[in-house]
Structure formats: C-alpha cells, structure tokens
Amino acid sequence: MQRIRLRYTKRGRLRFTSHRDFQRAFERALRRAEVPMAYSAGFTPHPKVSYANAAPTGTGSEAEYLEIALTAPRDPEALRGLLDESMPAGLDITDAVEAHTSGLADRLAASLWELRLDGVDPAEARRAVDAFHAADTVEVQRTTKNGVRTFDCRSAVSSLEIVETQPQADRPEDRPCAILRLVVRHVTPAVRPDDVLSGLRAVADLAPPVPAAVTRLAQGPFDEETGTVTDPLAPDREAAQAKTAEPAAAATAATPEGSV
Template sequence: MPKNQPVGGQAPVVQRIRIRYAKRGPLRFTSHRDFARAFERALRRAAVPIAFSQGFTPHPKISYASAAPTGVGSEAEYLEIGLQAEVDPQQLRVALDAALSPGLDVLDAVVAREGSLADRIDASRWLIELPEVEPAVAAKAVEAFLAAEEVLVERMTKQGRRAFDARNAVAFFAVTEQSGAPSGAVAARCAIIDLVVRQVTPAVRPDDVLSGLHVVAGLEPPVPPRVTRLAQGSLTPQGEIVDPLDADREDAPIGGR
C-alpha cells in the first residue's frame, strides 16, 4: 500500500461545500429518500470528486439539514458534501443544477468554513396557502391561536400517537395580503399565512400548526393547503431569518454567524 494511501483505500476530504437547493412544482412530492438518490446520480453525471466513507460499504460524504416533508415545496433546503479535490463552488452549482431534473434546483454553493451547518438553523419561515378559505376567517383563527397559552395537537409518531404543544414553537403567525411564494398565481378566494416556527423537540411542522387552528377555532380547509418553506436559518431578535450560508461567504468575518 502506498505511504499516502489512507486505511480503507478512500481519499481524505480536502474541501467541504454547502449547498442550497429548492423543491418546486410537482417535484415537491419527491421524498427525501428519492431526492437523495437523484442527488447521488447528479454527482456522478457532473463528475463531482465526491469523497466516500471507509469500510466495506462506502457511502458518499453527504449530510442533509432539516429536510422538508414530502409534498411541501421549498426554496431553502440545505446539504453539505465532502470532496476529494477542490472545485469552484459556482461551477459546481451550475453542473449539479444541470444534472438534476427541473424543479430540483441548485440555488447556491459555498465553501464551508468553521462551524456546523446544523448549528446555524434554529427556525424556518413557511408560506401556507389555504384555497377556498376567506382571509378574515383565517385571521380570526390565527388570532385565537396566538391568544392561547398552549395549543395541544396530536400526531402519530414511531412511538405511537403523541400529544404536544404547537403554540410554544411559533415565533410569528399572520395572514398576509399577497403570496411571497415563487410558485405562481393564487386563487382569488385564498387565505395566505406567513408562519415562522422555531426548531424544538418534538419538531412542530406547518401541518401541526394547521391542526392547532382546528383545535382553537374549528378551522378546517375544504381542500389541501399548499405549503412552501421560504427560508430557514438562525432567528434574530428582530424576527429575521439569517441564511446559514452567509457565514461561509468570503466577506464574512471569521468566527461570525
């Protein structure tokens, strides 16, 4: 075995790239497992020098952060890859975007600096479209939700049905005038909700908050809602969400978030 060959035969990671991608249109129904398979195929098509784990069944060095549920659109999904050779992140972004199906779109790529990607994500912003629901009706339901000290909802988990508080995780909740989602036109009679949820345990998802609206106000949309994650990152005291890739950019201060 050559002197510089690592044990297990795998080349070491020399560069880490953090990527932001979107799930749009019909591709929002892609499960996380299906996306992972599609992304690995895209890495091969784009000839990305991906690093692999050691052992009898090496796996590509890919780590995902807070994947959106199946059926939910997103403009802010994140992952990190480890590479065996250095690449230009913008050239990588273009190559991967071309290798993925339209609707799975690579939006940004930066060289990872210090710190964990997961540690920079503590909240998500969601836009929820409720067709056939009057905005005034939705606004009253949101007001009742915010006025409650606790909103208990139930969800089936691996440990069975579990009740938890959906109110505590909500940092911002309002009915807005216009859609901020890039998905297209919204029906004339449609309540549009802007929601910011903190990451807590157990995780509170948009469907849990909608269940909470049913609990406190009896709101039950006649057709399925359309949900889009607009952002995720660290929540500032002013209520803004900071993109987790900002701290990796060349003009970001070392050690800053």
Template structure:
C-alpha cells in the first residue's frame, strides 16, 4: 500500500472554513476526480485519507498536506501524475490548489506526528518597524515565555520560549509590519496569534499565512513534500 501525498493551498474566502470541512471537501473531490481511495472496513466505511496539522479557521496556507491511501492497482499501467493532479485541481474549490504531488510508502510516521515546526507569515498592525524590533529583541533575549492555555477545561501555564525558533521582519508598512516566524509544534502547537497577543496585547494580526510545515532532523529542515522536488504541473497544462 502506498499513498499519494498532495501539498495544496487554502487561500482567500475559503480560509473561513474549518478543518472538518476541508476533510469533507477532499472526500468529495477525490470521488469527483475518480481516484479509488481505499476505504476502512466495518459497518460504516470511510475513505482513508489523513491530513497534516490542522490549520485554524481563518488562517491561509501554502503548505497544507493530505495523504490519500490507495491500493497498488492504482499505480499500475495507466498511472499518470499529471493527469491525476489535473483532475484533483479541477475537483477542488477555488482557493484550494495543488502545489505538489508525490508517492510515498505508508510505513512512516503520519503527517501529524512527523511535523515539528511551522513557518508563518503574519501581517501585524498596531505597531511600527522600530517598536516591533524592540519587542522581537526582548523576546529573544529572555529565557522563558509563559502562556496561559486552556486544555480540557483547565487553564495551564506553559513555557513556550523554546518553541519560538525564529522571527524576522520581512516588510515594513505604514500601520505595521509583516513578519516571518518559525514556531515549534511540540508538545503542542503554538499559534502565531497567541504568541503575538502574549508578547504585546496591542498587536493585531490582519493576515496569517502558513508557509511551511517542517520535520526537523538535526540542522535539517525537511518539507513533507518539497515543491522543488515534486513540482506541480504548470498552470497552462492544467487548463
């Protein structure tokens, strides 16, 4: 058994749908694209697909992942990655587009377990380049950063400082800045919005875009599916 791993976007209006909605859209889109997904056994069989880390509703992304489990028959004679990709793209709603596609063995970690960090691009308002630079330096010069988080109805105080791997200003705007930040996902996901709110309650986030989901091995940052290694067919072919 192997799986088809797809990297796709969630951009624009569709950012307002939830993770479960995305799953349902995939189930329907794969049927529309005539991809023979394996089904679980039992009284109420479900198609076997699994996702990377859930993206909070309202966030956009250029790095969403889904693994689609397929029987070996699928990879025989007529298998054509480009056609598959074209069909999936046609079936997906606007705002969700395939960026890369690849075939993987299913023996490894699930996507959710494998991802150690996410890279986020965040448009922040209510600050200036200079002010944010001070905030940023203060954050990196301190050893700890405690955040209150709710878990199963209890408020827990957790130190998330080590989950903030990097944070850089990439653009300067009249009313704020755009930053790029890599945040660890273990033991639990740290959302950029929660982090920013914690370090300065005046900050407001206008747009949050997930750029990468990464597996960390030593100094290596590995993408589940790199666009360079598994490029999507160019758009004109898709038309």
C-alpha cells in the first residue's frame, strides 16, 4: 500500500464550502481520475482518506492537508495533476509527496493566518494589537454544544502584527483597511482567528464594520527560534531524497577503485 500526502486550497467563493462538501468533491475527483484507492473493510467500504485539521467553513486557506492510501503505486506529481484537473477551481491540489514518515497530524502544531479588516484604520488596529500584546490573559467566550465556554485566547498566540497594505484593485482607495498576520499554536481548547478578533474587541473595543476576510497561509511545525510555521511535508521530501540517494551511494561503494 502506498500513502500519498496532498496539500490543497480553499480560495475565493469556495471558502464557504463545508468540510463535508469538500469530502464529496474530493471523492468524486478520485473516481474521475481513476485513482487506485484502498478501501476500508466492512459492510460499507469507503476510500481510505485521512483529513487533518480542516479550516472552519467561511475561511480561505492555502494550506490544508490530507492523506490517501493506494493499492498500486503512482507518481505523486502526476497524481496531483490528475486530481487538480478533476476538482472545482478554488479547491486546488497544490502539492503531493509520498509518505515516508508517520505523524502528519501531529506536525500541524501551528497556523499562520491573514485577517483582512475592511473599514478599519491601520492605526486603530495597531493600538488594539498593542493592547492585546500587553495583556497577560484575554478571556473570550464561545458557544459550544455544551453551552457557553470561557477561555484565554492570549496564551496560544505566538505573534500578531500589522501588515503594511498596498493599493489593490478590489479595495476603494478612500476606504481604510487593516491587515493582520497571526501565528497561533494548535492547543486545547483550539483558538481560532475569530476568537482573537473577539479578544481585540475585549481589550480595545476593535469592532470591524464588516466580517473579517480570514485566510490560512500556512500550517505545520512551529519553529521556536524563528517563531515561524514550517512545511509539514518537508520530512517526507527529505526521506524520499535519502531513499533515492541510497542506491547511488551503494553503487559507488561497490565500484572498484580505478575502474571506468
């Protein structure tokens, strides 16, 4: 059995698709691309697809991940191209590697988010960010199936900063817009971008006039030294390179010295 790990996106209007909607679209793409999927046992077999930490409905993403199991080997890049052609525009398959390591879900330890706040002056947003950083704890509330839950959203935030904006064709020049970059660790309870926005409202009364446009730019291991989110597929790429190099190294070692 071969395992392939894929990175995919949710762009434009497709950010409003639910995780179940994506599952249905992806399983149709698997059939169209005639992927030799492995199936579970039992009375209702289903393709072996493992999804990891999907973004909430309504948020865009450049870094969603899943893993599929195949009954016959396929070239990861060729498979990626076939699946991408079979998916709707906006749900794009952007990367594929063969799985040579375990624990993909465990590597997704943090996310980098971009929050676009239309109608918010950058100076006002900067004051709110400064107040958020100055607070030891920022308690917010979220409604769950078990009722309203109160928790601290400050401790999970590794960094929160204002991004210098550039003129864009889709934004009127006379309308202010603040863009935030947020790195948040995946902890329990999970802290989402909307929780951080609630925290900014709590500490500085920051209330965007329209809902924020939220996009996940990256998710993966968290580098403590740099404070950045790194590529979760890098260990598989490195393992593949090492595996490829082994036969060449063995052939070199077996060649008698001085032979042509």
